Amino acid sequence: MLATPGALPPAAQDARWAYETKQDGQRVMVYLPGDGSVRLRARSGEDITGAYPELRPLGAALGRTPAVLDGEVLALDERGRADFQLLQGRMGLAHAPARAARRAAQVPVHLVLFDVPYLQEPLTGLPYTRRRARLTELGLAGPHWSTPGAVTGHGAEALRATREHGLEGLVCKRLDSVYEPGVRSRAWIKIRNMRSEDVVIGGWLPGKGRLTGRPGAVLVGQRAGGRLRYVGGVGTGWSEAERAELAELLRAVAADRCPFDPVPRIADARWVRPRLVGEVSYSIRTRAGMLRQPSWLRLRPDLTPEESAADLPEEFGGTP
Incomplete structure (x- = not known):
């Protein structure tokens, strides 16, 4: 599911939206079949698992529970902010395991998770709030992955905070929105700080x-x-x-x-x-x-x- 470029929702509708930090990384779908393995796919559908060997332990994080997670792979600078230039040195190494391992030791990545379209069964028809609650309950926090929180309401303050901290922007998600695979939806709005x-x-x-x-x-x-x-x-x-x-x-x-x-x-x-x-x-x-x-x-x-x-x-x- 993709976001549509736009502006903050009207102030009168602010409480109907959640706000997440827009990250400057590589969007991925994470497939956990429940057998201890993990597969990462880019927006193009390409299997990029091999590019990020430090994320393989995530395959065992949910035990035998199959899931599909939505997130973003980041490379962080010394201030803990996403740096796409750093990440570029990690991308494109899916079929070069030795190089990927060397780069992982030099520039480790971090996966931020923000949605769960599948958890033992499809969750795409559930509203954002229920999917987010299910994701939070999974407690996915590890050495190279985490589940950052989202803010409900207070959109103007959230956007201002991203600007003050030099972050890429904000993603606004309607609380009642279902997950629409492959769709650039108006229920998700992205605002890039320019x-x-x-x-x-x-x-x-x-x-x-x-x-x-x-x-x-x-x-x-x-x-x-x-x-x-x-x-x-x-x-x-x-x-x-x-x-x-x-x-x-x-x-x-x-x-x-x-x-x-x-x-x-x-x-x-x-x-x-x-x-x-x-x-x-x-x-x-x-x-x-x-x-x-x-x-x-x-x-x-x-x-x-x-x-x-x-x-x-x-x-x-x-x-x-």
Whole structure:
């Protein structure tokens, strides 16, 4: 069951909803047949059990009781927050057991569980509150898995708390909602905390297909210690008119040299003089300071590249 992007429910309906932290990890369905084994499947249906050997002991957690659990695999940073960049080094190793074991020792994962569609019998027709109660009663807490709580009501406060703690966002779940496998339902609403910052355009990538002849993405940076450092490529957020306008502006500042230091390895990149400032939204920064899920908001003709608003944050080497 998938959530639909949206906003908080109306205040008058707040008490009809539960609120869970939106995690930045890999969604999994956990199959416990009751024989001590466990199988993990990704949203694609791929069997990814082999990628996470530290989760195998979960197979014996419920004894002979068969169950299907819904959850998210996370890799946590030193502050205990989900870090998708760390997790990427664990994904894709389902068929490389030796490498998966080595990576598990270096970057262990943690599975958070938030639903139980099956427990000896199908529970998909039960309301969220009853499924959640059944899940909590299982007491699934171990060295690499847990069942975080959910808050009923107080949605605005819950969302504010995720922002204050730098978390990805919030998932709102209607208390009477049944579990709809394979459906992106309005009974589950996801809210991603997006941030915005100013960036300097240092290059672009040619578009393909219907975008041939126009930029498919712009390559952006922020100042750090007197140099322009590459922080990501932005390929979404424009209207057709805005993309056409941007193409003209980029042609006017074309350059032969890359303005980023160090030079990023990007095939087919076209470089420009760093004269254009824009504003982008993004979810979080990676540990290296890159923008995750950036989207274009607008040009900032009122700002020059020398404006402090285009500085990389201090923790990534920028100006204090």
